[in-house]
Amino acid sequence: DTGVSQNPRHKITKRGQNVTFRCDPISEHNRLYWYRQTLGQGPEFLTYFQNEAQLEKSRLLSDRFSAERPKGSFSTLEIQRTEQGDSAMYLCASRPPPGTENTGELFFGEGSRLTVL
Amino acid sequence: GEDVEQSLFLSVREGDSSVINCTYTDSSSTYLYWYKQEPGAGLQLLTYIFSNMDMKQDQRLTVLLNKKDKHLSLRIADTQTGDSAIYFCAETPTDSWGKLQFGAGTQVVVTP
Numbered sequence: 001d002t003g004v005s006q007n008p009r010h011k012i013t014k015r016g017q018n019v020t021f022r023c024d025p026i027s028e029h030n031r032l033y034w035y036r037q038t039l040g041q042g043p044e045f046l047t048y049f050q051n052e053a054q055l056e057k058s059r060l061l062s063d064r065f066s067a068e069r070p071k072g073s074f075s076t077l078e079i080q081r082t083e084q085g086d087s088a089m090y091l092c093a094s095r096p097p098p099g100t101e102n103t104g105e106l107f108f109g110e111g112s113r114l115t116v117l
Numbered sequence: 118g119e120d121v122e123q124s125l126f127l128s129v130r131e132g133d134s135s136v137i138n139c140t141y142t143d144s145s146s147t148y149l150y151w152y153k154q155e156p157g158a159g160l161q162l163l164t165y166i167f168s169n170m171d172m173k174q175d176q177r178l179t180v181l182l183n184k185k186d187k188h189l190s191l192r193i194a195d196t197q198t199g200d201s202a203i204y205f206c207a208e209t210p211t212d213s214w215g216k217l218q219f220g221a222g223t224q225v226v227v228t229p
Contacts, residue, residue: 044219
């Protein structure tokens with residue numbers, strides 16, 4: 001499978017616990033994005049990496065959220081002290097390097113659904 | 118709320134055409150996209166249109182772009198039950214590192 005891979009697909013946790021999601025982008029894609037999607041809404045941008053550098057963070061990304069991409073390949077999104085409002089689908093997407101693509105398309109994974117009880 | 122606006126729901130009979138409408142905000146957006154999301158799944162790119170185009174046709178899909186009114190539409194011809202899904206319009210705002218700004222999505226229900 002050469003698509004964007006995310007795991008776990010589902011996570012149920014109790015309020016106050018920490019959770020971590022992993023994203024493996026398409027191998028030649030150096031740009032990686034995290035989005036959050038709540039019920040009935042479109043995806044909202046959280047953060048963006050180019051290689052290992054985190055170049056942009058949304059104001060939606062509170063201090064409890066941290067994302068890393070240490071080697072410029074896979075990425076992790078950690079949520080500390082989860083709250084019920086964090087319940088959502090967390091989507092990862094990737095894009096090839098600039099100059100190698102012609103559509104601007106984001107390739108999405110199937111998402112990691114978080115339920116905070 | 119979203120800067121990209123879409124109607125929330127569309128019901129269509131199998132075999133009819135569906136038209137999903139979207140208004141966007143950034144007149145400098147280079148590309149505009151239509152993504153499809155089926156229940157429990159990620160987003161799949163359906164089609165896109167470059168901002169210097171007025172229309173793009175791709176098999177059963179026709180995209181119309183009115184830059185003056187910042188209006189984008191997606192027409193699905195001969196709608197099938199497999200077309201039941203949520204459809205998202207998205208734009209690429211300038212200076213955005215390539216991130217997409219999505220609408221809230223239009224749920225399309227195809228009835229036999």
